[in-house]
Amino acid sequence: MRNKLVACAAAFTLLVSGCADDPSGAEDGKLSVVAAFYPLRYLAERIGGDTVRVTDLAKPGVEPHDLELEPKQVATVGAADLVVYLAGFMPAVDDVIADEAKGKAFDVAGVEPLADAPPGAEEEEESGEKHANEGKDPHVWLDPTRFAAIGDKLAERLATADPDHAEAYKARAAEVRGQLTALDGEYTKALATCQRREIVTSHAAFGYLAARYRLTQVPISGLSPEGEPSPQHVAEVATMAREKGVTTIFFETLVSPKIAETLAKEVGAKAEVLDPLEGIEAGSNADYLSVMRQNLGKLTAALSCS
Template sequence: MLYKSLQKGLLSSAVLLLVLALAACGPKSSGSITEGKVNVITTFYPIYEFAIEIGGEDINAINLLPVGVEPHDWTPRSQDIINTSKAQLFLYNGAGLEGWVPNFLKSLDSDSEAKAVEVSKGVKLIMTDEEDGHDHGHDHSHGEEETEAEHGDSLHTDPHTWVSPKSALVMAKNIKDSLQAVDPAHTAGYEERYQKLADRLSALDDKFTEELGKLPNKEIVVSHQAFSYLARDYGLSQHAIMGLSPDAEPRGQDLVKLAALIKEEGIRYIFFEELVSDKLAKTLASETGVSTMVLNPVEGLTEAQQKNGDNYFTLMEKNLQNLILALQ
């Protein structure tokens, strides 16, 4: 009996050491659980920002994705499982962005009360035949199965919903509703702060509609296919060097076609993004004699942007200014 309990104790210690060793690896997420507040775990930056705006003083938000890391190739650590098990709310984008979520939720403590909410629910999703590279078990929780069934298994969901202020409005409401559901005592505060955020997002939406509507050109060439929702909602046409995944390699013939399109349409700028290599965008730009400029999919902040106090609104405003410059 003593041997068995000793064996069990050693096993527990070994598991604990393994967990601690794993927890020490890699960049850390943004905080720890706080007693007496609603603990909200978010999977990446835009959801974190909106949760803080709406939650205010009533919540403690922990963003899993560290600063300067691109969400497509990130997976959670053991500490993230521990924190989420103790939290009240787990907010993730869905639409195929975080392929690790189903297994992650299964690995939470059995007594965890964390409510998992897919914040892109209600956004009209874009299906594409581009290889996604996010989620090899597709996420069909949006009633999109019919589309996929009609086309065999060749379609993927484009997960970049938040890049359009119109979709961001839907997401903000989902975050507000989920906070009110787990913490009804602070319903009024959540509602009031949500209204302020929604007003800012609506104003941003109006500005994008008005400014982009005036421009003569509508074709944009981007390094990674992250701007479909933005293009759909504001009348632009997106041509991507790579697919939905920022590390998908383009084929030679695709680059030749893009180069021809750039010349034909008189395109003057190729857009790249900070968290992904700009090598291909710069190569294509030098071959076609055009310039490069940033178009930010707002998947996360760089260290410099964080120091600078940047957020969803400042980055989207900069995107709009760069689009105006490129499409005049």
């Protein structure tokens, strides 16, 4: 399947190369940047400014883990000046980069070591294929300090690809770092004193956030939001929730809330969205900062923070 997709993409690239609709964006003189999914698009747009054109491979409202790329998207990756991705998070993107863009890809997983997945959260690979960062938690963007470090390195990579605008990239990265530092301060202050520190989540996306702010993540399922937890594990989470007086079971956007809602009803809690920012829903005016602040409000309410 992969070889067929790449072959189709190659043919498509030849087709569009003679057309006015150049997938690289070279016709407007801007640096063409492909971002694999929303948080990376956010950084690329904020740091790149008006000198880059950013294309997001994950469409709004689509869960990115199991994304399958269309031939036109593969052609866009091949024609880009820079591809920003996180190895292991979207295997289809890893495969296309290996074939079409290996020398012009920036893997944000290499900025800082990824944390191990929480116990019991490791995913089984049905195909038997091995991918980068197996057994690692990819949701690094949910720690604002780590996200800022990624932004700094992205600015350096943009400057390498476009030296004429190096200082502008550096300045915008500093502005982004300042915003993320302020966000980190808000989280630190708001979550310093809480009656509870356990957050029950539909899947194991919040490990970096929990570690940064001294919370304990209790995931119902593993790293994949579509994973099916065992009845025994669900029963264990329910017992813990009752013992700790958990008032809120968190589920995420873009996937079904059924398991979280069922567990919440069983333990006498409410079900509430905690957004892992893997994608922004279509038509939303929200961005990384606004969603993270919405998440903070929901956490402080759920944990009875003073």
